[in-house]
Amino acid sequence: MYELTKGANVRLASLSENVGSVIVSLDWASSTGEGDADVSVLLLDLNGKVRSDGDFYFYNNPVAADGSVQLLGKAPSGNGNRDRISFDLTAIPGDVDRIVVAASRYDGGHFGELDDLQLTLSDGSGDDLLRFVIGDAGAVSAFIFGEFYRRGGEWKLRAVGQGYDAGLAGLASDFGVDIEDDAAAEEEAAAEDAAAEDTRDSAASGTVADVVADADADADAVAAATAVGSISQPVLAAVPPPRQSADGTEPKKPAPRPRTAKKKVTLPKTAKKTLAENESWKGARLFPVTALKSDRDRETRATSVLLSVMAQVPEFGRRLTAPFGAPAGRMETFAEVSLPHGETPRRPDGVIRVERAGKLWTALLETKTNGNALKADQVQAYMDIAARRGYEAVITLSNDVALEGRPLVDVKTDGRRKHKVALRHLSWAEVAHQAQMLIRHEGVSNMAHAWLLQELLHYLQHESSGCHGFQNMGAAWVPVRNGIDDETLCHGDPRALEVVESWERLIRQVCLRLGGELGQKVLPAQRSKRGTDPGERRAGLADQLCREGRLHAEVRIEGTPGLLAVVADLRTGRLRTCTEIPAPTQGYPLTWAKRLVRRLAEAPADLHVETLVDGAEGGPRGTLERLRREPGDMLPKGDARITGFRLSLFKSMGSGRGNAESGFIRSVDDAVHRFYATVVAHLDHPTPRRSPSAERVPTG
Numbered sequence: 001m002y003e004l005t006k007g008a009n010v011r012l013a014s015l016s017e018n019v020g021s022v023i024v025s026l027d028w029a030s031s032t033g034e035g036d037a038d039v040s041v042l043l044l045d046l047n048g049k050v051r052s053d054g055d056f057y058f059y060n061n062p063v064a065a066d067g068s069v070q071l072l073g074k075a076p077s078g079n080g081n082r083d084r085i086s087f088d089l090t091a092i093p094g095d096v097d098r099i100v101v102a103a104s105r106y107d108g109g110h111f112g113e114l115d116d117l118q119l120t121l122s123d124g125s126g127d128d129l130l131r132f133v134i135g136d137a138g139a140v141s142a143f144i145f146g147e148f149y150r151r152g153g154e155w156k157l158r159a160v161g162q163g164y165d166a167g168l169a170g171l172a173s174d175f176g177v178d179i180e181d182d183a184a185a186e187e188e189a190a191a192e193d194a195a196a197e198d199t200r201d202s203a204a205s206g207t208v209a210d211v212v213a214d215a216d217a218d219a220d221a222v223a224a225a226t227a228v229g230s231i232s233q234p235v236l237a238a239v240p241p242p243r244q245s246a247d248g249t250e251p252k253k254p255a256p257r258p259r260t261a262k263k264k265v266t267l268p269k270t271a272k273k274t275l276a277e278n279e280s281w282k283g284a285r286l287f288p289v290t291a292l293k294s295d296r297d298r299e300t301r302a303t304s305v306l307l308s309v310m311a312q313v314p315e316f317g318r319r320l321t322a323p324f325g326a327p328a329g330r331m332e333t334f335a336e337v338s339l340p341h342g343e344t345p346r347r348p349d350g351v352i353r354v355e356r357a358g359k360l361w362t363a364l365l366e367t368k369t370n371g372n373a374l375k376a377d378q379v380q381a382y383m384d385i386a387a388r389r390g391y392e393a394v395i396t397l398s399n400d401v402a403l404e405g406r407p408l409v410d411v412k413t414d415g416r417r418k419h420k421v422a423l424r425h426l427s428w429a430e431v432a433h434q435a436q437m438l439i440r441h442e443g444v445s446n447m448a449h450a451w452l453l454q455e456l457l458h459y460l461q462h463e464s465s466g467c468h469g470f471q472n473m474g475a476a477w478v479p480v481r482n483g484i485d486d487e488t489l490c491h492g493d494p495r496a497l498e499v500v501e502s503w504e505r506l507i508r509q510v511c512l513r514l515g516g517e518l519g520q521k522v523l524p525a526q527r528s529k530r531g532t533d534p535g536e537r538r539a540g541l542a543d544q545l546c547r548e549g550r551l552h553a554e555v556r557i558e559g560t561p562g563l564l565a566v567v568a569d570l571r572t573g574r575l576r577t578c579t580e581i582p583a584p585t586q587g588y589p590l591t592w593a594k595r596l597v598r599r600l601a602e603a604p605a606d607l608h609v610e611t612l613v614d615g616a617e618g619g620p621r622g623t624l625e626r627l628r629r630e631p632g633d634m635l636p637k638g639d640a641r642i643t644g645f646r647l648s649l650f651k652s653m654g655s656g657r658g659n660a661e662s663g664f665i666r667s668v669d670d671a672v673h674r675f676y677a678t679v680v681a682h683l684d685h686p687t688p689r690r691s692p693s694a695e696r697v698p699t700g
Contacts (some may be wrong), residue, residue, distance in 0.1 A: 002130040004119075005315035009158040010130065011088075011151075011527075020090045020661075021328070022126040026103055026145055029080030037103040037114070037143075039083045040168060041069050042175050044098040049176030058168065067328030067356060068092050070318065073442030075519055080116065086318075089148070089155050090355055099148040099173065100160075104141060104168035109700075111137035111163065119145040121157060132159040138336065141167040147270075170610050178257045212645075241606050244647070261302040262680045287459040298369040298466035299346060300336070302459075303349045307333035307365070309456045310352070312466055313449040319434045321352060324363065324393050324424045329356030339364075339385050346381050351394070362391040369428075369466030379409045379423070386421040387413075393422040401427045401470045401505035414435050416653035429469030432460045433454035433512040441519030461586040470509045471659035473502045478657060484549040484570045496542040499549070504538070506554040506665055507566070510672050514557070517673075525554040525563050545570075556675070566672060568653055575667060578648035580612065581683060587608065589642055593631040596645060603647075603679050610646040611636060635649070 004010060012019040026039055040069055043055035050389035057064065062071035068091035072084040090176055092099070099418045101119070105111060111660055120220040146156050164171045169179045255409065287305045292298050311333045330423035334351040335456045350365035361623030364382045368374055374396050382394045396592040402408055411423060438444050476495035483489030489496060506525050515522035526537070545551060549571040554563040560579075567576040584592055600607065607628055611619035611634050619636045627633055636642065654660075 006161040015129040016123040018124040023122045024085045025120040028114040042100040046097045102144045112139045116557045129226045142171040163594040286455040289462045289464045303367045304335045308422045317458040363393040398424045424483040428467040433516040436516035500541045503551045519557040525556040575653040575671045582644045583642045593634040610650040612644040614641040
């Protein structure tokens with residue numbers, strides 16, 4: 001990754017070929033873990049001023065109508081936060097000369113109190129391109145990190161690093177934004193929050209129709225709001241008609257000015273006191289699941305529910321389609337369409353269309369629920385249709401998890417066609433993960449969107465929806481376990497490879513679920529060399545399974561001191577979750593031991609602690625129950641140097657191949673979540689290291 005210094009600039013095209021859409025991440029940390037800031041973006045003309053107040057994007061105006069700018073929200077990062085902004089540079093209007101990326105603090109805070117300030121630029125595929133690290137920002141409450149600007153028809157990025165004492169309002173005013181008085185804005189925001197609270201209480205009683213009826217809306221509005229696909233936001237209150245002037249014309253309302261008083265968007269609150277006559281009564285849901293009786297019903301309902309929410313919640317629709325090459329723009333979705341194909345028309349489960357600058361991006365969608373597998377002939381037909389009609393992608397959606405270098409469905413493509421169609425796959429677990437990240441951690445643009453996502457998540461997690469993600473280790477699971485028990489599993493047995501692939505899918509899903517709960521990036525860690533063929537790597541793991549009878553995986557959790565390892569020993573039927581933490585660089589070994597025991601005060605008593613010693617197979621070890629009384633037992637004898645500590649938990653693993661309470665999948669999921677919650681969450685977070693030898697970008 002390139003290092004950009006203050007005042008330096010770089011041409012984006014020199015960093016990557018995929019810079020039409022980019023993501024800027026602003027990071028900061030706090031010693032207390034409580035310091036925070038808010039990002040903002042200003043689009044400036046040749047005079048260095050905004051064209052209108054609409055060119056100012058911040059927490060009260062997070063998304064551009066044309067999709068060119070989108071504030072994606074915060075995510076925890078170490079001891080601080082990461083705030084991300086998506087830019088579609090191809091959609092930026094031609095009369096915009098510069099794009100300023102800034103952040104501001106509130107409640108009297110200033111940037112000098114924050115640590116590890118930096119700007120990171122990623123391309124459309126998510127690869128990090130460059131970083132601008134800021135040293136001492138000073139006692140300023142607003143700060144410009146960087147700016148994009150046009151030169152010779154191309155976009156460049158400059159590292160600015162300039163502070164403002166007057167905060168967000170002062171920064172915006174300097175660039176021509178007409179800011180509304182904060183005191184009046186705060187009163188208005190409080191009044192809006194009170195009105196929204198009343199609406200949430202009404203919405204908690206059950207149906208959209210109730211909310212609209214309480215708002216005294218007319219019959220047409222009620223009919224429109226009760227249609228699932230047409231909901232945009234709940235009606236908040238009945239508004240009297242505006243007064244008319246003497247000549248009968250309605251007075252013009254002045255355009256509102258941006259409010260810098262922060263207005264919080266929260267999830268609808270559950271009613272504290274229910275009006276149900278007994279506990280068996282269940283609140284009405286927007287997406288019911290009780291009437292689903294067949295696989296066809298589940299597929300049709302799940303497809304319609306997902307597509308309608310994608311169209312109504314821009315952040316969610318963009319999150320699911322951006323990795324497949326979709327631009328930021330206006331999205332429309334369709335279910336159960338009919339498309340000509342030979343003598344018999346084909347009916348894909350859905351179509352997604354995104355419009356940007358008069359151009360359409362289109363993808364066909366094929367969904368499966370429960371344990372139903374994708375059919376190769378169906379997907380092949382949709383690929384042929386998409387190629388003939390000039391569509392960009394075919395997206396398959398099922399409970400299965402795609403593996404790197406191993407497509408779920410093999411299709412043939414006509415190399416003579418100029419138009420290429422991408423075949424992409426989504427798991428229902430990935431859909432639920434993205435909904436979780438938005439409504440629980442990163443936030444969406446308004447309360448109605450949060451409510452819709454919450455209803456979608458409730459639907460996906462219901463036992464009758466059929467959208468539960470990977471839930472079967474496959475037919476080879478039992479024969480491989482039996483072969484390991486009686487030592488008849490031979491090297492090269494293809495069933496061992498099937499189990500390794502199922503294990504990899506399971507670990508990927510465990511990462512999605514844990515990441516959705518934590519709001520942090522959780523990814524499988526591969527120790528193979530860069531460029532290693534995934535098939536060869538899995539074949540090697542299959543041979544290792546035949547020799548040792550164990551499945552092994554490692555998970556990297558953002559903000560934790562080490563990898564979380566999971567080992568399933570099929571010979572003994574035990575699961576081991578463990579992590580290794582490095583020894584401190586300063587202090588005395590006994591102090592390290594005592595401090596580690598204090599950090600693990602809430603950990604299980606049967607946690608195994610092993611001291612890692614330089615040049616030795618292993619050092620002293622014992623359970624936490626014993627070491628709490630005698631922390632000195634962790635120290636090796638003599639002058640052996642301690643390099644770190646290994647913490648492990650053991651439990652029996654499930655035997656069944658499915659996702660039942662006693663199944664293997666459930667036992668692995670539970671073991672990882674328990675180990676993180678009781679052990680890893682209480683360990684010290686690592687301090688990001690800066691590389692002094694990182695390559696720097698020359699100015700120009």
